[in-house]
Amino acid sequence: MKMLHxxxxxxxxxxxxxxxxxxxxxxxxxxxYGNKCDKCMGISEL
Incomplete structure (x- = not known):
């Protein structure tokens, strides 16, 4: 359990x-592992 903690x-x-x-x-x-935000990746919120 200590390892998980x-x-x-x-x-x-x-x-x-x-x-x-x-x-x-x-x-x-x-x-x-991603290093770009949604805006820079061209992802928009619905």
């Missing part, structure tokens, strides 16, 4: 990620 703490403490194109802070993708 350590992994969860690691992900909780990751710094905010910024878009590599415009520099805007990306809110919900701290743990993913």
């Amino acid at each position: 350590n992994v969860l703490e690691f992900f909780k403490n990751l710094p905010a990620k910024n878009c590599s194109e415009c520099g805007q802070q990306m809110d919900e993708q701290h743990e993913c």
